[in-house]
Amino acid sequence: KQEVTQIPAALSVPEGENLVLNCSFTDSAIYNLQWFRQDPGKGLTSLLLIQSSQREQTSGRLNASLDKSSGRSTLYIAASQPGDSATYLCAVTLIYNQGGKLIFGQGTELSVKP
């Protein structure tokens, strides 16, 4: 059974710091991996999608990497800002599942202090 784990569960940093959020998964037979952001009381916003054949994706100050063989992904946030405060979730889709059945980690709650 695929399990997705995110470390740390919570993180508090001062504004301007670069930071790394970690995601690990137990079954390397993934179709893709996604990072989402969730603000309190809101739905999820997709940040980055990495296909299983890719190593990384970048969007602005965000960079996500994927090492399928070791079952790990990292989300790097450069020059963090208070507006980055949110819960970050990673999710995988397995290749032998129908699309859309994402398996989520428990999330990392990020707080960026001004």
Add this chain to the structure above:
Amino acid sequence: GAGVSQSPSNKVTEKGKDVELRCDPISGHTALYWYRQSLGQGLEFLIYFQGNSAPDKSGLPSDRFSAERTGGSVSTLTIQRTQQEDSAVYLCASSQSFRNTGELFFGEGSRLTVL
């Protein structure tokens, strides 16, 4: 519509009552998904639709839960004889097709509280 719309945004009900949660996906999106987010369990997959059919219902927690989709658009998630453990936020998402999970758009959820 412009985004995925869910209603009601908040629902408080008494144990044993039935509830219906509605999801209106982005226009033209053929795939629709229901997830549940609760404190102890995180985000769990419930069911997905491709058009009006539901190829994967494996996530529905019990036979008290059912969902339907009509006209390839609006979906309703029904919970019968609600229990306190059903309290959670129910999130709906849609994408252009079930293979295109990279374009997954979520609604803001329906928060269900069972007293």
